[in-house]
Amino acid sequence: MSENFDVVVIGGGPGGYVAAIRCAQLGLNTVCIDKQTNAKGASSLGGTCLNVGCIPSKALLDSSEQFHKLNHQFAAHGIHAQSVSIDVEKMQSRKNGIVKSLTSGIAQLFKANKVKFIHGTAKVVADHTVTVVNSDGELTDTFTAQHIILAPGSTPVELKSMPFNHNTIVDSTGALNFDRVPERIGIIGAGVIGLELGSVWNRLGADVIILEAMDKFLAAADPQVSKEAARQFKKQGLDIRLGAMVQSVKEESGKVTLTYTKGDSEHQEVVDRVIVAVGRRPATDGLLSSDCGVITDDRGFIEVDDDCRTSIENVWAVGDAVRGPMLAHKSSEEGVAVAERIAGGHGHVDFNTVPWVIYTAPEIAWVGKTEAELKEEGIEFKSGSFPFAATGRAKAMEEPIGFVKVVADKNTDRILGVHMVGPHVSELISECVLAMEFRASSEDLARTIHAHPTLSEAVHEAALAVEKRAIHKVG
Ligand code: FAD
Ligand code: AMP
DSSP states (O other): OEEEEEEEEEOOSTTHHHHHHHHHHTTOOEEEEEOOBOTTSOBOOSHHHHHHSHHHHHHHHHHHHHHHHHHHTGGGGTOOOSSOOOOHHHHHHHHHHHHHHHHHHHHHHHHHHTOEEEESEEEEETTTEEEEEOTTSOEEEEEEEEEEEEOOOEEEOOOTTSOOOSSSEEOHHHHTOOSSOOSEEEEEOOSHHHHHHHHHHHHTTOEEEEEESSSSSSTTSOHHHHHHHHHHHHHTTOEEEETEEEEEEEEETTEEEEEEEETTEEEEEEESEEEEOSOEEEOOTTTBOTTSOOOBOTTSOBOOOTTOBOSSTTEEEOGGGSSSOOOHHHHHHHHHHHHHHHTTSOOOOOGGGOOEEEOSSSEEEEEEOOHHHHHHHTOOEEEEEEEGGGSHHHHHTTOOOOEEEEEEETTTOBEEEEEEEETTHHHHHHHHHHHHHTTOBHHHHHTSOOOTTOTTHHHHHHHHHHTTOOSSOOO
16 A cells, blocks of 8 residues: 555554654644564564563562562561462563553554554655565565654664573563573573663562673762662672673573673673573664665664654654664654654754663662763762661661762752662652752752652751751761
8 A cells, every 4th residue: 555644653662662652643634654573473562662662671570579579578577478379470470461461452543533544564664665475485565655764673682692592591572581580590681671670580580690891880870879889789699790700601402501701801601591681783784775875884773863863864763773762752852852843843862861671679869960971971969868777667668778869069059869768669760860850959859848758758857968958967
């Protein structure tokens, strides 16, 4: 079928589907093309995030955290349980049910907003034209459009020295689908994905070794946050080895041997499963014909300016396939901003206030700059921190772990960054994002009433601590 649209969106993940809905809300005739399929081979909107990323990982993190608490934390409340066991099949079917309900929810949102959806693989060819092929490679549609939004997302990096066999050597998708708890797991990479998936299977009883090439743990985070997180992960039994560069992975009779170097010495570990979590790369293979004019860099990222404009007029690109953090909310905000720009508005994304969250226990979250970054930029700052152990709510929850740190400009007092490790900080960070978005000072936060008793009081007290006037802190 050949048809003309105001906007063709390629990719139905949080970048693409959100852009498509916003375009339709703004009165633009929009089609979204996505190739993702579920286990039954049917279309499944929502991209990496809903199908094999944010949502299934959080479902498993939640199940495994409940199990861990029942085994290790409930006794402190006087609750004793015997014969606690985990039914992995049930846990996985709960997760799959959540994914199904959310992915089909996107299809309903498309219907409600009159976004046309096409299941297939799209390619941008010359003259603002997009072709679509089905799973047999047959051409099914040709669309022309005033605007094209590229949101193809990303896929796991596969290294030549450790190819996936999708059984004993897996990527993040494989690690979300284990049908039983492996005895011993080796994870390559202590990034967000390695830590989250390592936490899931460690809590369920696996011995987990995480091998990380870098010498620093969570180098992008505030060093005090990383230190506290590392301390807590060690207590939980996660064996994180830094400066450990994995050289090869070899399977023999169902067991996998990992060979890694640490300094000058070579080491080996034998495990039942290996999760390769060494990063993600843009999913742009085959997306662009050589004559379409859209430029990618040598790693396959689509080149865009700050407003997501590619090298070709009226062709835009958002999300994991362009510069910036590979985060679902960053993709969605770019999608909304592009839709608004297409409709003649003033879309805006503040890249300085993108929140980062790691959903381990304790959770880790931050927004803005770290003290190290500010030092490097020569910006004078002051900071205040406050421990959750000094809040009544964290104690009542039996989770008095971690702290909040507020960093503000030394001269203007404007908040430049907030860093947290502790219970539910994934939720607490939003207040700080909003404060930074409104250019708040630490005094603004300090003068804001926070309900008692809540975890948010740690944010309040950290803001007070910037001027050394926290109430519930000794010293
Ligand atoms: P994607 O979600 O990757 O969507 C792209 C879609 O486009 C896919 O459906 C793909 O099949 C389709 N597509 C690609 N090429 C074509 C083509 N040529 N034709 C048709 N369709 C095409 N981020 C967070 O913010 N929070 C989290 O907690 C979080 N957890 C994660 C956990 C895991 C295990 C993983 C792997 C990722 C996680 N992420 C998380 C990252 C998040 O999933 C991505 O940042 C987000 O999905 C990117 O959105 P996107 O729309 O750019 O791309
Ligand atoms: P992220 O990009 O946040 O998902 O993290 C991936 C992590 O994997 C990074 O911290 C890398 O340093 C790490 N990494 C990449 N290759 C290797 C390797 N061969 N051995 C150990 N760690 C690795």
